[in-house]
Amino acid sequence: MRQPGPSELERVRSLAATATPTTAALADDPTAHFSVRGAVDHVGRAVLLLQADSPLHSALRTARHGRPDLMVGIGLSALRHVGRTPTVRARLWCEGRVSAVPTGERREAALAVWERVPDEELLAAVDHHPTTVEGDAPLLARVEPATVLYETYDSAGVIDGTDFRDTTPDPLTSAAERIIGHVNDRHRDDLTAVLREIPAAPVGSAWLWELDRHGLTLWVAPYDQDRPVLVRLPWSGPARSTCELERALHELLTHRAPHC
Numbered sequence: 001m002r003q004p005g006p007s008e009l010e011r012v013r014s015l016a017a018t019a020t021p022t023t024a025a026l027a028d029d030p031t032a033h034f035s036v037r038g039a040v041d042h043v044g045r046a047v048l049l050l051q052a053d054s055p056l057h058s059a060l061r062t063a064r065h066g067r068p069d070l071m072v073g074i075g076l077s078a079l080r081h082v083g084r085t086p087t088v089r090a091r092l093w094c095e096g097r098v099s100a101v102p103t104g105e106r107r108e109a110a111l112a113v114w115e116r117v118p119d120e121e122l123l124a125a126v127d128h129h130p131t132t133v134e135g136d137a138p139l140l141a142r143v144e145p146a147t148v149l150y151e152t153y154d155s156a157g158v159i160d161g162t163d164f165r166d167t168t169p170d171p172l173t174s175a176a177e178r179i180i181g182h183v184n185d186r187h188r189d190d191l192t193a194v195l196r197e198i199p200a201a202p203v204g205s206a207w208l209w210e211l212d213r214h215g216l217t218l219w220v221a222p223y224d225q226d227r228p229v230l231v232r233l234p235w236s237g238p239a240r241s242t243c244e245l246e247r248a249l250h251e252l253l254t255h256r257a258p259h260c
Contacts, residue, residue, distance in 0.1 A: 072097075
């Protein structure tokens with residue numbers, strides 16, 4: 001049983017906010033997967049940068065002649081570096097309707113993708129629309145999730161797209177990701193010391209795995225087991241700002257009872 005923390009829905013929504021699109025499949029041919037690049041925007045839609053040779057690019061050009069209901073599945077992956085090893089935190093599969101990003105929204109979509117994929121082709125995708133005669137121009141597309149399947153290190157399930165879209169990520173997600181990177185790079189010894197003070201915790205190497213306003217999760221590789229385990233440590237009360245989150249973490253790392 002997980003210790004106090006965000007709801008599973010909020011947790012998955014937060015994981016999606018940090019995830020990167022990797023693969024796609026058209027509903028008409030679900031076994032034919034192909035690679036995609038992009039990001040997840042602030043409302044939970046997968047935004048994709050598609051080159052002219054992408055099957056999805058071609059399908060969207062055809063869709064303007066009567067396929068407004070073009071459905072697609074998008075695979076997302078959220079990673080965490082454990083040492084130098086990229087480790088999958090979550091895999092998600094978002095199924096929903098895909099469409100070209102409207103003209104007035106392409107710049108915002110391009111900026112969302114740029115944070116993950118700083119590709120100069122994004123400029124062409126903003127300036128040109130592939131449903132014109134310039135059919136070889138790259139395309140910005142987005143997927144409105146109708147169903148989201150997820151698998152994390154410790155849970156799995158299916159979320160209705162409406163519930164997914166209506167849920168916001170933990171408001172401290174972006175700050176938490178920056179903090180996690182710093183702690184795992186500079187304060188591993190402190191994490192190990194924290195682990196030694198937790199009753200019944202396994203003895204092993206520890207990394208900061210998740211961090212949110214409710215607490216943190218350590219990823220522990222026990223010295224006497226093959227499979228890592230997750231150890232959840234809740235705060236005494238939710239952090240309401242980045243400053244409070246940093247203070248709670250600092251108090252934990254300096255071996256004082258965390259509080260906000």
